[in-house]
Amino acid sequence: MNQQTFVEKLGYFLRTILFVIICTVFIFLLLWTFCYSLHVFYLFLATLIFAIFSYFRKKNRKFITITLLSGIALFVISTPYNLRQYNNHAAAFQDQINRGYHLQFKEKCAIYGTLLIVITGDIIPFPEASIQNFYLLFPKDSKTRIFYDDDFLQAPDIQKMMHLKGKNSVAWNKWGERFNGNFRFAAAFDPCTLEITDEGDHKKATLVTYFNYRKNYTTHNANHVLNGLFAFRIDEGLFWYLEHEGWLHPYNSVWIAKIKK
Incomplete structure (x- = not known):
């Protein structure tokens, strides 16, 4: 050839x-x-x-x-028009769940597809959140997944805690962190615990969070972009509903990093 x-x-x-x-x-x-x-x-x-x-x-x-x-x-x-329709239908789904009604198979597929879009859209700006959302798609008997990665140590609030020994709680106001270095990690790990232990000439940082979605919780995004032309809502309550329907599978997410002292 x-x-x-x-x-x-x-x-x-x-x-x-x-x-x-x-x-x-x-x-x-x-x-x-x-x-x-x-x-x-x-x-x-x-x-x-x-x-x-x-x-x-x-x-x-x-x-x-x-x-x-x-x-x-x-x-x-046609995104602005599509988003308005999407927002209205998502709100209707959430209202239906709040009133105790079940969604149809087609509607569940719509929510599942939305999560796939979130996973894809988060790959670059929020890789940890994307990874954790991806594993929501698959059940695991132990309900615990372990990841080895030290990127979470870049979070300013995590860096401040690296000198603390033992286990400490970390709670961010996720959307209040959007203009600082914590936002990427708050999107994936809010709330979590951080445990620092000594292992010879290294420190071991173990971050643990229970990765799931909240009932009837909605965030509104891009409200101030071009007078809300691209505003869209993320209804965690819809993903919470899929968790309780067995379509998504919450788990304990454990992230482990080692650094030299």
């Missing part, structure tokens, strides 16, 4: 991977908007029908890719 052939095969492989990713994102958004009964679902459906029609008309993959990307782009452009 010469270099030109290798480059061509690599390019074809990368284009295939990109196509699969675009198709996955498109199908996910199609299903999620259907479950949340958002009007933009009909846009996705029309785009999908056109893409299938184009496929049978022997259009190439590039044309179909552009078609699917156009549907996703229109979804992004």
Whole structure:
């Protein structure tokens, strides 16, 4: 295999991977908007029908890719309208739960899909929260998960406690920390305990938090961005409901780090 052939095969492989990713994102958004009964679902459906029609008309993959990307782009452009609908439906779901009614399977799927979006959206700004949310999807008999990572030691409030021996409580006002270095970690670990122990020439920091969602608790986000044009709500109570329905699985999250004295 010469270099030109290798480059061509690599390019074809990368284009295939990109196509699969675009198709996955498109199908996910199609299903999620259907479950949340958002009007933009009909846009996705029309785009999908056109893409299938184009496929049978022997259009190439590039044309179909552009078609699917156009549907996703229109979804992004219509975000303010989609968010208003999402907020209204999420509030209706929460009200239904508060009044003691059960949600339908379709509505539970909508909430589950929202958590998948949260997991994906948190990967870069809040990696610890993303990881912990990801493991909510899977049951574990011991209900304890252990992670080895020292990034949480970057939190200013954690650094202040590194000289304290024994176990101490850490409680943040999660949304009150959004403009300082604690916010990334408060999003994942509020509240938690931190235990500092000596292990030879190292200190061992063990952070423990029970990772679950709160009943009937809602946060409102981006209210001041362009006069609330992109405002959206996160209803922890909806995820709490899925926990009690057995769709999500709370657990004790243990993070361990070692540093030299």
